Amino acid sequence: MTSYVPEYLKAKNRKTVFDLFLRDPELSRAEIVQRTRMSFPTASKAVDFLISRGIVTEIGSEEPVGRPGRRRRSLRFNPSAYAALALNFEGRVLEVGLVDLAGQLLQYEQHAFDCFHQTENYAQLAPMLQAVVEKSPCHVLGVGIGMPADIDNNAETVALYYDRQEVVVPLKDLFGDLLQALQLQAFYGNDVNLACLGEASLRGGAGEKMNLCYLTLGTGFGAGIMNNGAIWLGGHGRAGEIGNTHLGAFDLKGPLQTQIEPLETRINLQALEKAFGINLLDDTVLPQDTQDQMVEFLLPALVTAVYNFSFLFDMDQFVMSGAIPNRLPGLAACTEREVNRLLAYRKRSVTISRPVSAHCTLIGAANAVFEGTILSELQG
Structure with a gap:
């Protein structure tokens, strides 16, 4: 409390x-x-x-x-009074942004970077990031770092996965040398949680009454949850793992391990490629009938998840982002329609919209910097 x-x-x-x-x-x-x-x-x-x-x-x-x-x-x-350096590690790509107080990108770059290996040399990024900071038109308050991983800021650790085995690593072991070179205070966050924070900021700030669920559908299925203006992190920074939920009942008398089917095995890029033989990350043009078939394939599990989340978190505002809805633009509207058809008997409804920006994670990472520095000053 x-x-x-x-x-x-x-x-x-x-x-x-x-x-x-x-x-x-x-x-x-x-x-x-x-x-x-x-x-x-x-x-x-x-x-x-x-x-x-x-x-x-x-x-x-x-x-x-x-x-x-x-x-x-x-x-x-005066949004240009300060800026924050923002990093988003995603797959084999590093997004770098310099963001002002209003959430506007002053600089943006993409770099190939095979991240989340304990042997990766993050310090090699220092010269490139220092150049971004040096070009800033205003004072840079810190660096916000987003990662597709479970981060426990209290313990200052991140959970990484190698061959399906979880390894908990101190954040300083990954980023200590880089931060020493940059001389910037760092703020870490799960990428989806930061995207939720960025979306709220672009909607006019995470006020005390802001409730929002930010869904991302791509290689996995994750959720960032904002409750009364604050990101809900859970006891160990692992809240929002909607993709790890299980749809069916367990047969407690049978072998449990073989029964576990995480929801994200049905809602991800690999599931679509297996069912349709199409990799949505390719630039091929999808015929409308193929898009419609993919949407129908995803809807049963996706509608169930949103329906359950709407009750579990008393949530009616959802954002749907990621590689899958980017290639299937009708997915959000179809999901909203079907969820609301199920909710009608309780006189409830939800709205499911697309993100305000394609760079919500960077904006949220910068917002975490602003909240942790200039807006949290206890002097004055």
């Missing part, structure tokens, strides 16, 4: 006001008070902090609308 000490509340109020500027880049103090329901002194302290750090600037004043009184000073969000 979070301790609501005064200093924590200060940082929380600053984040609330910051998220407000993500949605509306020009505001007055009075508008901030109205929208946040903070007291005027509390809102002003949060604003003054953001002004002192250059995140917000004063741009003049305006007459109060409809009544005499003090002139209201207008405020403008």
Whole structure:
């Protein structure tokens, strides 16, 4: 449970006001008070902090609308005050981004990199990443690192898999030399969790009422879950492993190991290639009837998963991303239709949309940096 000490509340109020500027880049103090329901002194302290750090600037004043009184000073969000370096390790590709406070990519690069081997030399990336930082037009606060792996930030470890065996590795063993070269504070996250955070940021900030489930369908099937504005990590950073859930009942009298069929064995690129002889990562044009057949193949397991998640997490906002929906653009709408047909008897419904950006993981990684540095400062 979070301790609501005064200093924590200060940082929380600053984040609330910051998220407000993500949605509306020009505001007055009075508008901030109205929208946040903070007291005027509390809102002003949060604003003054953001002004002192250059995140917000004063741009003049305006007459109060409809009544005499003090002139209201207008405020403008300055997204270029700071930036964050963001990395997304995915398969054999490293995505590199420099992201400003509004989630805009100032720089973007892709590099081949055979990641997640304990013998991989991550420090070799230092010269390339230093060049990105040096070209930044503003101060870089830190580096956010996204990985398709289970990360326990409390224990500072990452779970890697070799030949289906789990190996828990200290994060410093992988990235220690690189971070020493970069001289940047690092923030780590599972790639889908960071994508969920990035999506929420692009929707106007992860406010306290933001609830969102970010699904990714590709080589596996994963989910990032935001509950009341915070990513739900679970006890060991492994929440959201929707692909490891099992659909059917177990015969407890039979051999259990042979019965386990993770959901993602039915919802992934390999399953589609086995069923249709087509690798969706190829650039071949898919006829519409083939797309329709693939959607029908995926729907039973996918609809079941979303239906169950909607009840388990009381969730009605879903985002569907990844290589599979990228090649099957009708998948999200078909899934939404079928889930809602099942939910109708409970007078419930869900919406399933596509991501706001193709780079949500990078944006979420940068957001983790901002939240862990400038927006969490306890001074001032």
